[in-house]
Amino acid sequence: MDVAQLKRQLFEYTTLLFHEGFLDEQFTQLQQLQDENNPDFVVEVVSLFFDDSQRLLNELAKALDQQNIDFKKVDAHVHQLKGSSSSIGAQRVQRVCIAFRNYCQDKNVEGCLKCLQQVKQEYSLLKNKLETLFNLEKQILAAGGSAPM
Amino acid sequence: MGPSSDLAGSNDCESTSSNSVGDEGGCTWDELVLRNSMTALVVDGETESRLAVTEMLESAGVETEMVGSGQEGLNLTGKNYDLILVDRFVHDMSGLETIRRMRRRGVQTKIIGLTSRDIETDKAEIMNAGADGCLKKPVSADAMADILAEIDYEIDHR
Numbered sequence: 001m002d003v004a005q006l007k008r009q010l011f012e013y014t015t016l017l018f019h020e021g022f023l024d025e026q027f028t029q030l031q032q033l034q035d036e037n038n039p040d041f042v043v044e045v046v047s048l049f050f051d052d053s054q055r056l057l058n059e060l061a062k063a064l065d066q067q068n069i070d071f072k073k074v075d076a077h078v079h080q081l082k083g084s085s086s087s088i089g090a091q092r093v094q095r096v097c098i099a100f101r102n103y104c105q106d107k108n109v110e111g112c113l114k115c116l117q118q119v120k121q122e123y124s125l126l127k128n129k130l131e132t133l134f135n136l137e138k139q140i141l142a143a144g145g146s147a148p149m
Numbered sequence: 150m151g152p153s154s155d156l157a158g159s160n161d162c163e164s165t166s167s168n169s170v171g172d173e174g175g176c177t178w179d180e181l182v183l184r185n186s187m188t189a190l191v192v193d194g195e196t197e198s199r200l201a202v203t204e205m206l207e208s209a210g211v212e213t214e215m216v217g218s219g220q221e222g223l224n225l226t227g228k229n230y231d232l233i234l235v236d237r238f239v240h241d242m243s244g245l246e247t248i249r250r251m252r253r254r255g256v257q258t259k260i261i262g263l264t265s266r267d268i269e270t271d272k273a274e275i276m277n278a279g280a281d282g283c284l285k286k287p288v289s290a291d292a293m294a295d296i297l298a299e300i301d302y303e304i305d306h307r
Contacts, residue, residue, distance in 0.1 A: 029201075029287070029289070031203065033204045041200075083238065083265045083286065087287050
């Protein structure tokens with residue numbers, strides 16, 4: 001596939017991610033901050049998000065598995081996940097976190113467990129899609145194209 | 150992305166607003182031209198947000214340091230930054246306590262609180278802690294531009 005075709009594919013794929021609500025304008029803002037002085041900025045921030053999210057999801061699973069659930073602790077983890085997801089424009093993850101926090105405040109175990117499953121699913125979907133997006137970018141660069149914005 | 154950081158040029162926009170979220174007018178990112186060199190400190194326990202805000206400032210030509218804990222932030226206050234941004238969430242103490250302690254140490258720099266919670270609810274608390282303004286996270290480039298333009302103006306008129 002030539003550079004032009006790859007760029008088109010990237011454009012269409014990115015547009016779809018926005019259209020389906022996986023990403024919002026905050027992701028665009030991160031992309032706009034990337035330049036020749038910091039060419040891997042978006043990948044670096046997103047990679048940190050992946051690491052942080054995985055850690056938080058593990059902590060949430062552990063916290064919700066307790067006999068006596070500490071909802072304040074659960075809420076604190078969800079708040080962090082909400083914050084980091086909003087920082088990279090992970091809109092769908094963020095939305096689940098908002099619902100999750102409401103269930104924490106209501107001390108609703110069933111609701112929290114449901115949200116945990118949902119947020120894991122949304123995170124997993126997003127991770128796959130962003131990895132696909134970054135692979136497309138790499139292919140463009142490897143084919144001699146310029147760094148996509 | 151960055152706005153023009155032509156230090157020899159004229160200030161294309163001057164902001165006299167308080168730069169709290171919701172203020173209309175002021176400077177947009179695309180309009181921002183800084184006349185003066187500036188330094189900033191970002192104190193934010195949330196890694197992605199800290200990186201994004203720092204990169205935003207750097208791309209505007211603001212020499213920026215970033216830390217994740219309130220104590221690290223306090224340790225750096227002797228450096229006389231032009232702008233300090235403090236998030237509610239920092240690693241060791243609350244962001245509000247960090248701001249309070251900075252003011253108690255005599256820090257006169259413009260301090261802007263950051264919050265991912267409802268800005269109207271948090272604004273009063275943040276200002277009462279000693280901040281000069283607050284921004285909702287994720288921080289928009291235009292909101293940041295407004296603040297930088299205001300500081301640039303203040304440096305010119307000292």
